[in-house]
Amino acid sequence: MDNMIYELFLSCFPDLAMGQETFFKLLDAENCEIFTHYENGRPVGFSAVHNNCIRLICVEPEFRGKGIGGKLLRKSEEAIAAGGSDLAVLGGNDSGLFIGAVTPEEQWNDMHCKFFEDHGYKASDGCIEMRTELSGYSDDSIPAYPSDVTFGYCPENKRKELLEAVYKVDEYWLEYFELGSPVFTAERDGKIVGFCIIDLNADTIINTDGKNIGMIGCVGVIPEARRNGIGLAMVAKAMSDIKGKGCDEVFIHYTRLDWWYKKLGFRTFLYYWFGRKKLK
Ligand SMILES: CC(C)(COP(=O)(O)OP(=O)(O)OC[C@H]1O[C@@H](n2cnc3c(N)ncnc32)[C@H](O)[C@@H]1OP(=O)(O)O)[C@@H](O)C(=O)NCCC(=O)NCCS
Structure with missing residues (x-):
C-alpha cells in the first residue's frame, strides 16, 4: 500500500522526487485516512484526508478525465462530513506537504483552479513556492x-x-x-x-x-x-x-x-x- 501511494505521487509530481520516507513524513500518513481507486485491479488514484483537510488527491496522468478524481473527492468529503465538519479545506495551513491545491500557472494567475471549482470549491487567495x-x-x-x-x-x-x-x-x-x-x-x-x-x-x-x-x-x-x-x-x-x-x-x-x-x-x-x- 505505502509503495503504491508513493509511486502514484511521483507519477503526478515527477519534479518533486523526494524519498519515500520524507514523503510519508510530510504527508503525516499515519494520521491520514487514505482512499484508493483501482481500475482492472490496478491502483490509479488515491486521496489523503486529515481531519477536515484534503491533503492530497492524485490520479495517474493516463487515467485522468474519466471522473476518478471526482469520485475520490466525493469519498474524501463524505469522510470529512462523517467526522463532524461541514467545511472541506484543500491542503491546510498545518500541512507539511501541500498547503493548498497545486494549480497550473495560467489558472493561478486568474486565481482559478478548474478541477476543484467544478466541484464547488471557492478561493480568494493563494501563494507560491520558490527555490x-x-x-x-x-x-x-x-x-x-x-x-x-x-x-x-x-x-x-x-x-x-x-x-x-x-x-x-x-x-x-x-x-x-x-x-x-x-x-x-x-x-x-x-x-x-x-x-x-x-x-x-x-x-x-x-x-x-x-x-x-x-x-x-x-x-x-x-x-x-x-x-x-x-x-x-x-x-x-x-x-x-x-x-x-x-x-x-x-x-x-x-x-x-x-x-x-x-x-x-x-x-x-x-x-x-x-x-x-x-x-x-
Ligand atoms: C519584502 C520586504 C522584506 C522588502 O524589504 P526592503 O528592504 O524594502 O527591500 P529592498 O529595498 O532590498 O528591495 C530592493 C528592490 O525591490 C524593490 N522594491 C522593494 N519594495 C518594493 C515595493 N513595495 N514596490 C516596488 N518595488 C519594491 C526596490 O525598488 C528594489 O528594486 P531594484 O533592486 O530593482 O532597485 C519588505 O517590504 C517587508 O518587510 N514587507 C513585509 C513582509 C513581507 O511581505 N515579507 C515577505 C514574506 S515572504
Whole structure:
C-alpha cells in the first residue's frame, strides 16, 4: 500500500522526487485516512484526508478525465462530513506537504483552479513556492545597500528588540519566532531593522536524497527602513551563510513576492490555490 501511494505521487509530481520516507513524513500518513481507486485491479488514484483537510488527491496522468478524481473527492468529503465538519479545506495551513491545491500557472494567475471549482470549491487567495540552487551562488554582486548596515545572527540578549521589530512587520509572525530557529538580522546604528528565520536541513517538499535544503522564512524589514536594498542584501548574506554551512538549495515557502525574490535568482516552482467548500 505505502509503495503504491508513493509511486502514484511521483507519477503526478515527477519534479518533486523526494524519498519515500520524507514523503510519508510530510504527508503525516499515519494520521491520514487514505482512499484508493483501482481500475482492472490496478491502483490509479488515491486521496489523503486529515481531519477536515484534503491533503492530497492524485490520479495517474493516463487515467485522468474519466471522473476518478471526482469520485475520490466525493469519498474524501463524505469522510470529512462523517467526522463532524461541514467545511472541506484543500491542503491546510498545518500541512507539511501541500498547503493548498497545486494549480497550473495560467489558472493561478486568474486565481482559478478548474478541477476543484467544478466541484464547488471557492478561493480568494493563494501563494507560491520558490527555490534556488546554491552551487554557483555568491553574494559578490548584490545590489547596493547602506554601508552602515551589518548582518549576522541575532544574539539571545536582543530577542526582545527582535520581537518588537517582527511586531512592526507582521504581528501574526510572532509565533514563528518562538520556535527556536536561528534568526538572521540586519542592523543599522545597533538597531535591528530586518530579520529572517533560517532553517538548516529542513524537511521540505524539495528534499531529494542526499541534498541539504535551507529554508529562509518570515523575511521582514521594518517599514521605515524599506526600499534601501536592506531586505535583498540581508537575504543574499543569509544565503551565503547557509551555503557555507553545507546547504545545496534554498526554499522560500509561502510567498507572493516572486518579482522580489527573482532578483536573487529564485524561481517559482509551485502555485497554490487555497480552496474550501461548505459541505452543507
Ligand atoms: C519584502 C520586504 C522584506 C522588502 O524589504 P526592503 O528592504 O524594502 O527591500 P529592498 O529595498 O532590498 O528591495 C530592493 C528592490 O525591490 C524593490 N522594491 C522593494 N519594495 C518594493 C515595493 N513595495 N514596490 C516596488 N518595488 C519594491 C526596490 O525598488 C528594489 O528594486 P531594484 O533592486 O530593482 O532597485 C519588505 O517590504 C517587508 O518587510 N514587507 C513585509 C513582509 C513581507 O511581505 N515579507 C515577505 C514574506 S515572504
